[in-house]
Amino acid sequence: MLEVSSLTKRFGGLVAVNGASLHVEKGEIVSLIGPNGAGKTTLFASIAGFLKPNGGKVTLDGQDITGRQPHEICLRGMVRTFQVVKPFAGLTVRENIAVGAHTRIANRTEALELAAQVAERVGMGRRLDQSAGDLTVAGRKRLELARALATQPKLLLLDEVMAGLNATEILEIVEIIQGIRESGVTILLIEHVMQAVMKLSDRAYVLNYGEIIAEGSPAEIAHDPDVIEAYLGHGAAERMKAAGGADA
């Protein structure tokens, strides 16, 4: 469904994303992980049209969408959320979600109805008339998800929707995301909460210093020496192996 090939994004002399390639098949949940500053959000922004890549290609359902405007990409069925949440603070929860619903629905009443349904799906049914500016962090993350979902996407890009949530809230969001996948939406997510990555994803990519250094099932990734080194520092994989050997 989504095909990213050797995408590069530079900021002046800094190469934030260097020839990254990845693909997401219909119905999958794919995770993109990596240490802080690895370039995950930059890669997301380049895929979704918020940054113009310096090289490489992005196709959605076989159509080239490289460097297209974000709103155009959204209309084609791919929508992103923001790591730093961006609620429409002056509007209510219902109105916020309705903005997403209006992407495909012109009629105000129908859009508001869809907004209420989507709010129910992400567990915000009782906060519909609350001002978005008054929501807690967890509430804002859900709202971000709800708005994106209301655009009725084929592919959802989630940028750290679990950051800053407590354990119970993470469990709830994991359940919601599984529900979204079951409804037929494909998902690519950036996540730091490994428990959720392990539980949710079919496959994962690891990004480090702007390059994809590993790909595979969550279990494979967790044992990949390159990945362990990326997270824990040079030589960590060998030391762990040695330590593991000593235990045995």
Added chain:
Amino acid sequence: MIDVRTQRIGWAILIAALLAAPFAISSGRWMEFIELTLFAALLGQGWNILGGYGGQYSFGHALFFGTAAYIQALLQFKLGWSPWVTLWFAIAGAVAVGAFVGFLSFRYGLRGSYFALVTLAFAEAFHVLARSLVSVTGGGSGIQLSLNQDPEMAIASFQFTFAGPFLAEAGYYYVILFCLLIGFAVTGWLNHSRFGAQLQAVREDEDAAEALGINAFRVKMRAICLSAAVTSLAGIYYVQKFLFVDPGIAYGPGKSVEALFAAIIGGLGTVIGPLLGSAFIHIVGEFAKETIGAMLGDRPGVDLILFGIILVLILAYMPRGLVGLAEVIWKRLSARKEAGDA
């Protein structure tokens, strides 16, 4: 929020009162006062579409008022066209200027104070142009339209001074009221439409709006055109009522400031805000003239200093304006009522 039913009743009473005002109020001075209030409310409503709903603060809405006023005056004066024909050109001209300024600003992503400065600069540029193109605009001495004295031609000439007792008294009042009702209808539509929702989304966060499939550039372009169209109605009214326009009236900062005062003091992004703001400004202005004038003698501009202070206080402590204040009071009252019922 004040509930929908109360709001509807409030609107019905307000509109009925405005329609009936000429029958109930015999004092010409009072009617003039109300008419001026409605005029500023219309300017404010035009500004509110772009500034209040769209978050794009213009400091040069006189551009649209003045362009419409000049077109309305010039086509009648130079070509002798009917005012009922020229008004369409006046609206179209204001919209064209809006589209031009909007394209330049939004295409290059100018936001906030940069957009404000660009609109201010354009208004000043037009001000200078109107002054210097003497052969077209008559320069600084302006354009004076001739007064129609034939009662038969009153409607055709869009002039009510000799239109018989009732229209002579209330004709212009109903014109400005009609224009303001159009302004209410447009902003009311913004509250209940896809375009309005998208415009408010752009105001709140442009990136988030783009991510949700909104073409922010196009939304802002449509908003500035709509805003210019509503503001242009004030220019048409002005020329028909006073039969005169000059560069200072048309493009001076006065109209731009009046427009944003009314909207900000009344309540940004609300239907009733500009009217409340305008009423407030005029009442305070009269009051200031009476009291301060009595103390210091006639000092033109004293009321403007007062408005400046009020504007700063409102922006600092009441960002939602008088409408916000009314909602807070309403909430307290209904909470008290519920407590009393319990």
